[in-house]
Amino acid sequence: MKKLINDVESLLSESLDGFAAAHADIVTLGEGGQFVRRRSPKPGKVALISGGGSGHEPLHTGFVGHGMLDAACPGQVFTSPTPDQMLAAAQAVDTGAGVLFIVKNYSGDMMNFQMAAEMIDCDNATVIVNDDVAVENSTYTTGRRGVAGTLIVEKIVGAAAERGDGLAALKALGDSVNKATASMGVALTSCTVPAAGKPTFQIGADEMEMGVGIHGEPGRRRVRLASADDIAAELSGAILKDLSLKPGQEVLLLVNGFGGTPLMELYLMVNAVHKILDGHRLKIARCLTGSYVTSLEMAGCSITVSAMDAATLALWDAPVHTAALHWGM
Amino acid sequence: MKKLINDVESLLSESLDGFAAAHADIVTLGEGGQFVRRRSPKPGKVALISGGGSGHEPLHTGFVGHGMLDAACPGQVFTSPTPDQMLAAAQAVDTGAGVLFIVKNYSGDMMNFQMAAEMIDCDNATVIVNDDVAVENSTYTTGRRGVAGTLIVEKIVGAAAERGDGLAALKALGDSVNKATASMGVALTSCTVPAAGKPTFQIGADEMEMGVGIHGEPGRRRVRLASADDIAAELSGAILKDLSLKPGQEVLLLVNGFGGTPLMELYLMVNAVHKILDGHRLKIARCLTGSYVTSLEMAGCSITVSAMDAATLALWDAPVHTAALHWGM
Amino acid sequence: MADIDLIRNATQTLIDHVDELTALDQAIGDGDHGLNMRRGALAIQARLDELAGQSLNEALRTMGMACMSTIGGSSGPVFGTLLVTLGKELPDPPTAAALAGALDAGIKALTRLGKAEVGQKTLLDVLDPVQKVLAEGGGQLAGRVRDCAFASADATAAMDAIKGRASFLGERALGHVDPGSRSVALIIGAICDGLQSRAQPTSQSA
Amino acid sequence: MADIDLIRNATQTLIDHVDELTALDQAIGDGDHGLNMRRGALAIQARLDELAGQSLNEALRTMGMACMSTIGGSSGPVFGTLLVTLGKELPDPPTAAALAGALDAGIKALTRLGKAEVGQKTLLDVLDPVQKVLAEGGGQLAGRVRDCAFASADATAAMDAIKGRASFLGERALGHVDPGSRSVALIIGAICDGLQSRAQPTSQSA
Ligand SMILES: Nc1ncnc2c1ncn2[C@@H]1O[C@H](COP(=O)(O)OP(=O)(O)O)[C@@H](O)[C@H]1O
Ligand SMILES: Nc1ncnc2c1ncn2[C@@H]1O[C@H](COP(=O)(O)OP(=O)(O)O)[C@@H](O)[C@H]1O
Ligand SMILES: [Mg+2]
Ligand SMILES: [Mg+2]
Ligand SMILES: [Mg+2]
Ligand SMILES: [Mg+2]
Secondary structure, eight states: OOHHHHHHHHTHHHHHHHHHHHHHTTEEEEESSOEESSSSSSTTEEEEEEEEEETTTTTGGBBBBBSSSEEEEEEEEEEOOHHHHHHHHHHOOOOSSSSEEESSHHHHHHHHHHHHHHOOOOOOEEEOOOOOOOOOOOTTOOOOOOOTTHHHHHHHHHHHHHHTHHHHHHHHHHEEEEEEEEEEEEEEESOOOOTTTTBSSSSOEEEEOOOOOOOTTTOEEEEEEOOHHHHHHHHHHHHHHHOOOOOEEEEEEEEEEOOOOOOOHHHHHHHHHHHHHTTTOOEEEEEEEOSSSSOBBBBBEEEEEEEEOOOOOOHHHHHHHESSOOOOO | OOOOOOOTTTTTHHHHHHHHHTTTTTEEEGGGGOEESSSSSTTTTTEEEEEEESSSSTTGGBBBTTTTTTEEEEEESSSSSHHHHHHHHHHHHSSSEEEEEEEEEEEEHHHEEEEEHHOOSSEEEEHHHHHHHHOOOOOOOSSOOOOOOHHHHHHHHHHHHHHTOOOHHHHHHHHHHTEEEEEEEEEEEEOOTTTOBBBSSOOTTTTETTTTOTTOOOSSSEOOOOOHHHHHHHHHHHHHHHHHHTTTOOOEEEEEESSSSSSHHHHHHHHHHHHHHHTOOOOOOOOOOOOOOOOOOTTTEEEEEEEEEEHHHHHHHOOOOOOSOOOOO | OOOHHHHHHHHHHHHHHHHHHHHHHHHHSOOOOOHHHHHHHHHHTHHHHHHHHHHHHHHHHHHHHHHHHHTTTTTHHHHHHHHHHHHHHHSSSSOOOHHHHHHHHHHHHHHHHOOOTTTTTTTHHHHHHHHHHHOOOOHHHHHHHHHHHHHHHHGGGGGGOHHHHGGGGGGGGTTTHHHHHHHHHHHHHHHHHHHHHHHHHEEEEE | OOOOHHOOOOOOOEEEEEEEHHHHHHHOOOOOHHHHHHHHHHHHHHOOOOHSSSHHHHHHHHHHHHHHTTTTHHHHHHHHHHHHHHHHHHOOSOOOHHHHHHHHHHHHHHHHHHHTTTTTSSSHHHHHHHHHHHOOOOHHHHHHHHHHHHHHHHHGGGGGOOGGGGGGGGGGTTSSSSSHHHHHHHHHHHHHHHHHHHHHTTTTTT
């Protein structure tokens, strides 16, 4: 394992210290590194709290700030944070208008956030993100995973919270953005959980994992490495099948790197997906490209398509001032 | 070689097409992909043009836009662009106030930009960036390499150009920022030039390359993988020795990933360097963390320290609106 | 009173098996189960002095809260809820029948919490058969519970995964033991071993 | 008139050696030299029809401009400037003495452009000894030039790198042949072979 670390045990806390130092104008680190919170909470605003296992940076800590999250609770690498963290975060950022939790649909995150929600004494609601279409939903699964679409939910709901929307409206907005959003990813290499010290999975030099999860979990199938165009076709095929959009629909396209894939390749994927969406007469109203919802140093990418209307586009465009997303102010 | 590509030959042009599509609000792609230019040039402003081999994205194309570059000329992967490209770019963005070339100090870039500068018929000047302290300067070398500090020069000179500074003043400013800036990097893994198809260098599972260049060129020495703190100490030691700053000096810190290193580790490095600079009683006035000047998928990072004063800090803070750097507007 | 030796042994077993648990979770999950269980075990071991002064019920609750607030992931709420529920339900000292009843309550609490059912390749597939053996009672109970726990954990390999991270794997989870089930078996095994070695030849005092 | 066969052979040799040139540049540089030379060679081959109608001087200039506008890197300006200078200086048809003079002018132009000097492990370390052999003249000239070119390229392995990317390597460049030098040797070798096979036994017509 080759990583820039001192000690596996203190990796997370050292990294959070560095993050807090680098973005001291935007965030403050909670006691014991339990959460990262927005430096200046906005009185009367519903507090947005997310969190999850670490290793997906900049998600979620990088999205704390004006127009997005009020707090993020970082768990150990690929491990949901604990209810204590969520409670401490809620206490720090609730200004009386209630708390909205944004939770990726993993059993660990779901259970921990659920316990926190039961213990919390202020008004609260939860938006569950489950945008990954890689694995078919069925009565026997926990359901779909929450992946890169989480960024879109957090941005749009964050903008609505910033303008003063109430808890119920935000919950409904989050649910509807989640429903309009679908993602799927591919891995070319494995990531290595620092404390595990070896790659999460073995993969041949000419293989890729289609439909991989953001923890390096197995996807749909292990296949021969294909061309970018073929990969784009399979990923966007599954996404479009799920969303079944009408021609002329405006969409937001997110081409997300998993951590080990250069921007050059991500933009090439943008080009490949562009051609496909054009062919379906979908209009790419906005496009975000970069490594935003990562799996440590895994090579690969995910495609996310989110159907947008004038209202959600305006919320997407609204000012945001976080470590990782920054525009309009 | 595992990459998201269709064909090695068309990789660059497909990627540029994707980049231009993703950032159509900011940039336009020149004929035949010879350059990327700012969508709306500003009349009367000195035009800033940079460029170099591709594979370092977002440098330079990601820095084209308001408050930074007017055009960037992308060469093939790790290969300087040609004089034709620079001439075409100059023609497209010169508004009569002259052209300032910002060139990283590699013999290929120097020769190609020099030929362009000789052929061009408008006023022009060149700032050479050579911030890499890894390899000692001597009468027998081409001199120091230009690496991540290029971003700082482009940002600060770009802001000055945006406010209307003239060519001579910009050239002087660029030279002085370059002089106040020092960098050094470390590689944990090699990158693979797509057309070469195999890693540029072999490196043992417990080794790192200290002082590596942004093309995977050899650095000072190949040593055993060390802790993040030890790496930070060696890199910043070399940098501080070069800059010899006084206690109390304000600096900009750039912790730059080479492409394959997760943000989590980069922030851990921020923490490590912070402690060291604190120890020297230097004041980190600004901090930028991310993969900005990359070497394809190479794992590793570089540290850059740039001495700042009130004037350069104001220029750093000035609004910028490019694909990769975006604030204040 | 809480039995510190049993607690120390059970947590130590988890720590000693961290690599195996990691490997199991890497095969069908995200690879953090070994570290999660070790974090929880270390949190409990750090409280041994405190636990030594507590009743069994208090100690179970203390350990459950420690799991809940230090482990995270699925294991944190699952082991936390299980221990807290046992702490609520068990008489001190417990009988086998009381343990069966408390475990039944624990299984019900887990089902409410995590929406998983028996047969879905989670640690419920160890807890449920173990509960049945306890409810049945009879001779050699510690040994039979132990064997049941390990056999049930092994048997999860043949199951399709439908809850937890491994659920994303579907049929590909076949052939791999569920990591949480293995952890539960290790804990139960350590406790049964402790009871057996101590209580010989009183085989009924599980 | 331009000799299309020589041009085709010389460019083809570079294309055939792309992997070797890549490997040499990977050892002490950034690994793009093979691809750079292939790109230039293909650009020239794409202009063969045009070149066939040009004088030697025009053709050298055309090839130089093609290198300059398609290769990039160090090789683009270096090979471009060399060819353009030769195109300016050579009489058509050239004598060995005229070639020596033109090459001297080319070396001077490269020194101005790239600030490198002989002995600094660049292709100047092939051009310079070859120029001296040409200036000396005498029998078996094509063969001697060829041998000198390959031997000089090989000899760069023993040199410390002080220009170009390999300069960052310092002493560690020792033992590795300079890629640009190898390219020049391949080109000169192809030309000499062509001239020899054609002009036998007139050994003076290099
Ligand atoms: N919904 C659930 N109900 C009961 N047990 C579960 C549930 N989800 C997961 N588990 C158990 O937790 C184990 C995984 O724990 P762990 O790897 O620590 O957390 P995570 O799955 O969040 O990474 C599984 O092997 C399974 O036995
Ligand atoms: N300043 C220079 N003068 C003459 N030749 C040079 C100079 N710099 C580099 N070269 C030649 O160019 C070769 C490298 O070319 P190439 O790899 O294509 O470009 P780059 O070095 O820009 O990657 C070197 O092997 C050397 O022979
Ligand atoms: Mg986990
Ligand atoms: Mg090069
Ligand atoms: Mg797990
Ligand atoms: Mg090269």
